[in-house]
Amino acid sequence: MNEYVYPIIFGVVVGVATRLFMLKTDYRQYPTYLHGRIIHVALGFIAAGLGAIAIPAIMEEEFTAITFLTLAATQFREVRNMERNTLTQLDGYELVSRGATYIEGIAIAFESRNYIVIFSSLTTTLVYLLVNFWASLIVGVVLIILAMKLMAGGTLxxxxxxxxxxxxxxxxxxxxxxxxxxxxxxxxxxxxxxxxxxxxxxxxxxxxxxxxxxxxxxxxxxxxxxxxxxxxxxxxxxxxxxxxxxxxxxxxxxxxxxxxxxxxxxxxxxxxxxxxxxxxxxxxxxxxxxxxxxxxx
Missing domain, CATH: 3.30.1360 (Gyrase A; domain 2)
Incomplete structure (x- = not known):
């Protein structure tokens, strides 16, 4: 079996776990619908895969593979547009609307979370290859905690x-x-x-x-x-x-x-x-x- 298989798998697992921890539902009730969750988890899986594969690609001097990260950035920008358009359409039926500023903040958050997933999976894969599994496990847990802290944001x-x-x-x-x-x-x-x-x-x-x-x-x-x-x-x-x-x-x-x-x-x-x-x-x-x-x- 290829030496990169386990590091890549572990990197993907950490990346998806990071996305799942950041995908929560509170009293604002968004997202609650199952299909919306599936979309974001699927995009998180893709982001985790891209991040995990990046390090082995560099080690094998397959530098053209890194161009996929550029394509990913374009796709994740579409995530922001998707969220903005969806929430804007729904906002017209609210008795008290969210407003454009709130909607834009939600859209930006969903886009940025995919970049955090890429960073988490990339880092854990790198540590796995350079050190060992246990070190990458510790790094993965720390990254998940940091992601949750960073994405919490400020409150009034x-x-x-x-x-x-x-x-x-x-x-x-x-x-x-x-x-x-x-x-x-x-x-x-x-x-x-x-x-x-x-x-x-x-x-x-x-x-x-x-x-x-x-x-x-x-x-x-x-x-x-x-x-x-x-x-x-x-x-x-x-x-x-x-x-x-x-x-x-x-x-x-x-x-x-x-x-x-x-x-x-x-x-x-x-x-x-x-x-x-x-x-x-x-x-x-x-x-x-x-x-x-x-x-x-």
Whole structure:
């Protein structure tokens, strides 16, 4: 039997295991459908195979085989497009949409996970060939743990303080604390909002966090996650019952108005805190100021 068979098989196993550990379903319920899982596991298997074969190909001086990695990158870019298109189509049927920023973040994550699989299988195969099986096993476990840590990303609770705030009306204006949300002039709708609605105030911990939560995509992600986890008291064609998030222009706080079917303050605060900080929403104006002071242009 060829000396590369066992290293390649082990590299593929580690790569597929890495992809399986990163393919999890939480309260956001994506992906849950079986066919979606099969697609991502199959692509993970292909990525693992490419990564595992790369090192033996180099050792055998079959450098043309490495060009398959370039083809793989093209195919995995299509994974991002597939996820983006699918979620964009589904988003039109959500009572509270994810928003384009959230969707793009999910699409990028699915593409990048395949590259992590390639790196994991390539590294374990290399260690197997250079050292032994046990060393590659240790490296494989470490890589899986690192992959799970790296792909976890940041959450809002790391950059904001979340507090419950009572809803109240001043005339037709709806307020969360002292943050204006919207106008609701129909008395019946006002009663429904006060009965079922909940308000939360997000206080940014830093100036950078203030800019991040100001992003409209980040705000929509908060509303979507809360509505998914706790339900939403509305139906289509009812704009007055639409969850909203508005800024306090003076201090950058964010007022969040939601209408959950399950009115649980603690759970809602937990869900808001676990909302991912979207990569495309992160802003660091203080870094720009520091660069300018240091003479970097």
């Amino acid at each position: 609770k790391e950059i904001v303080e979340i507090e419950y705030a009572e809803l109240h009306f001043e005339g037709a204006g709806l307020y969360v604390d002292n943050i204006y949300i919207m106008n609701i002039g129909i008395p019946e709708k006002q009663e429904a909002v006060l009965k079922y609605g909940m308000g939360f105030v997000l206080k940014p911990k830093t100036f950078n966090a203030r800019s991040t939560i100001a992003n409209l995509g980040q705000r929509q992600a908060i509303l979507h996650d809360v509505s998914t986890a706790l339900g939403v008291f509305r139906d289509s064609g009812e704009p007055s019952l639409m969850p909203l998030a508005k800024r306090d222009l003076d201090d950058g706080r964010l007022g969040v108005f939601v209408l959950p079917q399950e009115s649980n303050k603690e759970t809602a605060i937990q869900v808001i805190g676990e909302t991912p900080t979207l990569e495309n929403a992160i802003r660091m104006p203080t870094e720009m100021n520091a660069n300018q002071k240091g003479g970097v242009k």
